[in-house]
Amino acid sequence: MANDKFGEFLIDRGLLAREQVINALDIQADSTVKIGTICLEEGFMTVKQVMDTLRARADSSKPFEDLAIQLEYLTAQQLGHALKIQGQRRPFFGELLVKLDLIGRKELFDELAAFWANANLPKSKAKDGEDEADDTVYVDLEFPLMYPEELSEFIEDVEDSLQSIALSLSRFRPGADVAQLAHEVAFFTNKIRGAADLDGIGWLAQVSGEMEQGMLLIEKDPREEGTTNIIAMYFRATDAIHNFLESIQGSYAHADATVVQDLHKSLAAYGVLEDLVTQDKIGELIGERAEPEKPNGPVTLEGKHVLLIDDDTVIRNTLERHLRSSLCIVEQAKNGAIGLERLVGSMMDFDLVIVDLHMPIMDGFEFVTEVRQQSKYDNLPIIMFTASLHMADVRKAISLGINGYVIKREWKNCLMPEIKRAVGVTEDVA
Secondary structure, eight states, rough: OOOHHHHHHHHHHSSSSSHHHHHHHHHHHHSSOOOOHHHHOOOOOOOHHHHHHHHHHTTOSHHHHHHHHHHSOOOHHHHHHHHHHHHSOOOOOOHHHTTTSSSSSSHHHHHHHHHHHHHHHGGHHHHTTOHHHHHHTEEEEESSSSSSSHHHHHHHHHHHHHHHHHHHTTOTTTTSHHHHHHHHHHHHHHHHHHHHTTTTHHHHHHHHHHHHHHHHHHHHHHOOTTHHHHHHHHHHHHHHHHHHHOOOOSSSEEESSSHHHHHHHHHHHHHHHSSSSHHHHHHHGGGGOOOOOOOOOOOOOOOOOEEEOSSOOOHHHHHHHHHHHOOOOOEEEEEEHHHHHHHOSSSOOEEEEEEEEEOOSHHHHHHHHHHHSGGGGOOOOOEEOOOBBHHHHHHHHHHHSSSSSGGGGGGGHHHHHHHHHHHHHHHTOO
């Protein structure tokens, strides 16, 4: 559902004038990161190529992206990727309304709830259970994905992971490397569960969580017996997730009521995954060694420079808005390698790094290892932020020198206290 539909909704309710909505949409467009900048960041184009394209645009009515392709500086595939990133980094319409003092934050979310309730009306009969299979139930969604564009982004990212899972599962043959298959699938189910945990989508977090734990179990004990039945269940689970995503209507969705239970039974027949993470266990392991030195005076989060590293764009954007609400300065990176470049090349020192564990190219372990090998970063606080439930991962992260470890599904209760502890925020400061 497009941004302007929410704007039209606010106009119809007499809360905003049409000119105010148009002005907010214009500001949103002007605030969007330019394609040339994204192409530089992603390494699709050089500075010279971007400048050549900009000069060519001065003499042409064609847009930047068309000229870049015409000059053979950019491929259609690279442009598609850049446009996706551009959409993900566009300021949310609702946030701009608050920033422009056109609506209060509480009123914004009240109106968004009314907006989605209105959008749900055509499916009200289905919500009551008519024409639905016996194994389908409706679940409430309590996530902060209230903006229409953010919901679309979330669905697209999960669908990408589902396609990767299906591709990996389709390669399974008797005698294949079961452990490698399990590792690939666990990586993508971890991504899905991380986003679901972060945004409080309980059913999706349960399904992807069972899938991830099953793959971790198979990776640890890669026997073929029983694996075929589990993989068949996983195909069913991916279909159930796909149907769930298609059914989302703002504040609710319908879901397969039995898939979580059936997955659990299939995995229990294979074995039991032990030594799972809890925040209490993490606290006991980290202990006093991660405590920062006591500051001489009051310390707040305002102005703290934070590097946020995660391969999931939805998660990065959600956390960035959360941190910026505490007046932090935030920079993003989509894997450890880019994060390392940001850290080393920044003109301003970072006060904190929040890094995911499972990422392509360079994961969280590799990133922390590289950073801790440089003495100038000895006192840089690093918090591991992951959906991983393996205590072995916690122990390894601690041995490498992290200062905190937060499970994504516990982020609302645990992340901010960990951040304040890591950077030395004093208790007497609001």
